[in-house]
Amino acid sequence: MSLSHQDVARIARLSRIAVTDAEIDAVNRQLNSILGLIEQMQAVNTDGIEPMAHPQDVSLRLREDVVTEPNRREACQAVAPQVEKGLFLVPKVIE
Amino acid sequence: MKWEVVIGLEVHVQLNTVSKIFSGASTAFGAEPNTQASLVELALPGVLPVLNKAVVEKAIRLGLALDATINQKNVFARKNYFYPDLPKGYQISQMELPIVEHGKLNILVGDEEKSIRVTRAHMEEDAGKSLHEDFHGMTGIDLNRAGTPLLEVVSEPDMRSAEEAVAYAKALHTLVTWLGICDGNMQEGSFRVDANVSVRPFGQAEFGTRREVKNLNSFRFLEQAIKYETQWQIETIEDGGKVQQATVLFDPDSGETRMMRSKEDAHDYRYFPDPDLLPVRISDEQIARVRSEMPELPAQMKARFVDAFGVTPYDAAVLTGSRALATYFEAVATASGQGKLAANWLGGDVAARLNREGKDIAELPIDAERLSGLLVRIADGTLSNKLAKQVFDAMWDSGLSADVIIERDGLKQVSDVGAIEKMVEEVLAANPKAVEEFRAGKEKALNALAGQVMKASKGKANPAQVQEILKQKLA
Numbered sequence: 001m002s003l004s005h006q007d008v009a010r011i012a013r014l015s016r017i018a019v020t021d022a023e024i025d026a027v028n029r030q031l032n033s034i035l036g037l038i039e040q041m042q043a044v045n046t047d048g049i050e051p052m053a054h055p056q057d058v059s060l061r062l063r064e065d066v067v068t069e070p071n072r073r074e075a076c077q078a079v080a081p082q083v084e085k086g087l088f089l090v091p092k093v094i095e
Numbered sequence: 096m097k098w099e100v101v102i103g104l105e106v107h108v109q110l111n112t113v114s115k116i117f118s119g120a121s122t123a124f125g126a127e128p129n130t131q132a133s134l135v136e137l138a139l140p141g142v143l144p145v146l147n148k149a150v151v152e153k154a155i156r157l158g159l160a161l162d163a164t165i166n167q168k169n170v171f172a173r174k175n176y177f178y179p180d181l182p183k184g185y186q187i188s189q190m191e192l193p194i195v196e197h198g199k200l201n202i203l204v205g206d207e208e209k210s211i212r213v214t215r216a217h218m219e220e221d222a223g224k225s226l227h228e229d230f231h232g233m234t235g236i237d238l239n240r241a242g243t244p245l246l247e248v249v250s251e252p253d254m255r256s257a258e259e260a261v262a263y264a265k266a267l268h269t270l271v272t273w274l275g276i277c278d279g280n281m282q283e284g285s286f287r288v289d290a291n292v293s294v295r296p297f298g299q300a301e302f303g304t305r306r307e308v309k310n311l312n313s314f315r316f317l318e319q320a321i322k323y324e325t326q327w328q329i330e331t332i333e334d335g336g337k338v339q340q341a342t343v344l345f346d347p348d349s350g351e352t353r354m355m356r357s358k359e360d361a362h363d364y365r366y367f368p369d370p371d372l373l374p375v376r377i378s379d380e381q382i383a384r385v386r387s388e389m390p391e392l393p394a395q396m397k398a399r400f401v402d403a404f405g406v407t408p409y410d411a412a413v414l415t416g417s418r419a420l421a422t423y424f425e426a427v428a429t430a431s432g433q434g435k436l437a438a439n440w441l442g443g444d445v446a447a448r449l450n451r452e453g454k455d456i457a458e459l460p461i462d463a464e465r466l467s468g469l470l471v472r473i474a475d476g477t478l479s480n481k482l483a484k485q486v487f488d489a490m491w492d493s494g495l496s497a498d499v500i501i502e503r504d505g506l507k508q509v510s511d512v513g514a515i516e517k518m519v520e521e522v523l524a525a526n527p528k529a530v531e532e533f534r535a536g537k538e539k540a541l542n543a544l545a546g547q548v549m550k551a552s553k554g555k556a557n558p559a560q561v562q563e564i565l566k567q568k569l570a
Binding site for chain 1: 113114127129130133134137145146149150175235236363365368373
């Protein structure tokens with residue numbers, strides 16, 4: 001499988017990574033060489049092997065359902081670019 | 096052409112934990128903006144999610160109640176999209192290995208029971224809220240809701256009418272509140288429904304193209320939205336158009352749906368297993384323990400009510416509409432030994448008065464013991480239905496028992512044959528015209544006479560006996 005220019009532009013847009021037209025060729029070559037490596041790995045027979053969701057074969061530890069976090073709004077908002085009435089302000093988004 | 100609608104529902108059930116799914120921040124509703132947004136919800140560098148055990152156990156509860164498979168190994172995945180109410184740039188959800196799969200939920204539509212398959216239920220975090228009021232042309236972000244635990248419950252496209260979809264949503268709502276895993280408050284967004292709707296010519300096997308109606312937060316809107324959407328799709332096709340796959344929003348003011356995004360703009364979420372979270376493993380012991388802590392389920396209770404108290408399946412379904420109502424009914428029916436009478440009263444006078452006062456069964460001012468005291472007096476003939484209603488109203492407004500009120504107000508039904516005969520004779524003597532009319536074949540005159548007797552007794556005469564004695568005397 002290899003990616004087209006359009007695929008690269010779409011992936012870049014979805015990932016919010018700015019890739020200029022001049023860079024697309026180079027990015028495309030790099031991505032395709034990574035995909036080539038994956039293709040090579042996919043040739044290995046993995047019948048009967050359970051896919052791993054994590055490289056370590058250990059299980060998740062769980063926490064009890066208790067409130068441990070205090071209100072730290074003031075400290076957190078001290079580094080925010082713009083704040084009003086306790087809200088973080090961001091450039092207007094309407095979907 | 097005859098059309099058939101096909102509906103599948105996705106329901107976001109907010110779990111009633113005290114802390115968030117991946118942090119120890121509070122989930123309390125209505126707090127000042129961003130006072131419950133910890134570093135984890137803010138996605139500051141270096142923070143790691145730690146899963147809340149209660150979320151897993153509440154999910155197991157629902158899985159068991161839906162007779163589903165509990166995946167004893169399940170995996171969290173990242174769902175990637177960019178929106179400012181989700182600072183990480185991804186939502187932690189489950190994709191390939193959800194915690195619950197292959198369940199089913201039975202619904203009752205009219206007299207017909209139908210089983211709806213539940214494809215899956217997975218754990219995920221809620222996003223924050225974007226406030227689009229005017230902040231100098233900017234958007235305000237409140238991250239208090241971010242990280243609130245959700246179970247997304249996905250059904251198969253098994254429903255064939257808006258009524259069935261509403262019945263399923265209601266049954267699921269009853270179940271999650273019954274299990275005590277969700278507060279069920281739809282106004283506060285604790286139970287949000289998305290409906291996938293498509294139409295096809297009746298008898299066709301393949302599904303039509305579906306549109307997804309997002310974020311319906313009441314059963315009424317769910318019904319309206321599906322009906323509107325169904326009609327819109329049928330008209331579009333009959334007018335020679337084609338339904339395009341899309342996500343739409345329902346506008347409660349206009350009662351219409353409108354396009355939010357088309358398939359071309361559909362998100363590509365680029366799911367992958369979250370490397371911050373190891374697989375969740377659930378032991379047999381944990382499942383057994385959760386099972387042992389579960390209450391009796393509505394379906395089981397319904398069957399038991401029919402068997403033990405002789406109520407109809409319909410009444411049993413109504414009575415198991417909430418755990419509070421079912422518990423109350425059982426206490427009254429057991430104490431009074433009057434199952435059917437208890438069902439009639441709860442479905443009739445009690446429901447009517449609660450309705451009128453805008454109250455919930457949990458706010459009923461008459462406890463089970465007092466109501467059963469009233470039913471006992473109806474069953475043993477002390478009270479006629481009419482007197483019982485009077486006693487009931489007096490009980491509602493006081494803390495007194497039925498017996499005390501009957502004694503105090505002298506409301507005992509008169510069943511003494513001699514006393515009734517005397518009143519009947521007086522009424523007959525005073526109403527010769529009605530007597531004549533009845534004898535001439537006018538049946539209605541009997542009711543007028545019975546009414547007179549009841550009036551003479553101040554409503555206390557046993558109505559069945561009055562009728563009987565009247566007929567004897569007039570024969």
